[in-house]
Amino acid sequence: MSYKLRSICDRRTFAALKATKFSARRGSVRSLFACSGEEIGPKIAFGVSKKVGNSVERNRIRRRIRAAIVSNLDQFAPGSYLIIPGKGALNASFEDLKLDVCESMRRSSMKALGLESTNG
RNA sequence: UGAGUCGGCUAGGUGGCUGCGGUGCUCCAUUUAUUGGAGGCUGAGGAAGGUCGGGGCUCCAUAGGGCAGAGUGCUGGCUAACGGCCAGUCAGGGUGACCUGCAGGACAGUGCCACAGAAAGGAAACCGCCGAUGGCUUUUAGCACAGGUAAGGGUGAAAGGGUGCGGCAAGAGCGCACCAGCAUCAAAGGUGACUUUGAUGGCUUGGUAAACCCCACUCGGAGCAAGGCAAAAUUUGAGGUGGGCUGCCCGCCUAAUACUUCAUGGUAUGCCGCUUAGAUGGAUAGCCACCCAAAGAAAAUCCACAUUUUCUUGGACAGAACCCCGCCUACAGGCCGACUCACUUU
RNA sequence: UCGGGGGUGGUGUAAUUGGCAACACGGCAGGUUCUGGCCCUGUUAUUGAGGGUUCGAGUCCUUCCCCCCGAG
Secondary structure, three states: OOOOOEEOOOHHHHHHHHHOOEEEEEOOEEEEEEOOOOOOOEEEEEOOOOOOOOHHHHHHHHHHHHHHHHHOHHHOOOEEEEEEEOHHHOOOOHHHHHHHHHHHHHHHHHHHHHHHHHHO
16 A cells, blocks of 8 residues: 545635535435645545434444545545535445445546646 | 332454554654654443533632522432432322322412302302391281391302201301311420320311412532644834945934844644543444344244244444533343232142 | 524414414315306314423423524
């Protein structure tokens, strides 16, 4: 493993994620992407609403998604990701959840990178 | 055997692979005081929850006393403190084990008691009863006028003790007996709330204080986003470098522009507060296998119950956030102990 | 971490000091009409949930659930 997965702890990055247009959805998982060009690898944050469940269920969803991301970390482009799971993420099987998370993250980052390449 | 009551305990376990937080521990590397890696150690609950009560801790306020406001409210003890706990008293519920109770004061005062009912509080005559006494008439009687009357009817959640005998025109604690209840006094038991017994008294003025209130006791306010330390940018102030008066120094003037030092203040941000779990976008996990609980289906023994085998599903409530003591609320299943009632057998 | 307000038919609001849960717009059914509208009649509620005080709770007390607002 070349480097560790980091979480976002910067207010400015969250503001950028709030304003971003690069979002994608697959299954019950939605992900947002923002990129300032300074990131070495992917950084993540979670937005788990209280409507999803109580604190035990919310924690469980977050842990499973984190495990899914860690298991194939090399796929993702460097940048900041905000992952917003829905209610289905709790009872989905681990393979399905992994697919949903990775696909949605990959697609949101591809949108951004594709846009940058057409511009410049 | 069945149905219950009370108290206590537990809150799945083992292994493998891949990972995470903390670390005043050890080693290595890097920079010189930080970062990274490896190892060791360690890493959620009985309620961590709700944030209802109290305390520690921190800052602010504070001569002393009172008013106002808020809270508590049977007795004794425990506690740092509490609206908590333990034991008891009383009241209510249950056949019983046992359970429940914000359980002071309604002769200090004020308010309210809808509808119904005559009357809802120091009473009252609607129906009824009587009409002794007085009155009238057709005078051993009648009228029901004055008036007497709370026994009976009816209303209501509630109608100012109950039963019986006497008494009376009819009645009435009007008189008496017993019972209930109140007040005072005395004795006995108890630390006390209170209980028991006896005597005396007048025959005895509802309910509501989770209505205002009275009485007794308690209470300064805010909360870890408390609070403290360091400290960009910006602000303000004081200098230095600069330009001019002169060739130089001192001195004076200038500051439109630029650089820079110190102080000011304490924002962004970081750290401390902070913990034998100690995060700060929040770690304590993900996946797999087996075992023990549990549920469902099928087959066999089989009237059924029950037992065995196989397969499938698959773990109650719920996640620390400064720390304690309580309360309240949520909770599948299992285990242990004490006790009660009913039935059966001996 | 604190403080304040609220929950009433399907929707929006009332209900004085505890005393018959009211109004409007809807929905449904019926009537009127050749048909529809207007109109008329009826119906549509365990006052967020549980427990208590009281003769009697939308109202008073208490424990939960949900929503909204404010302060740092």
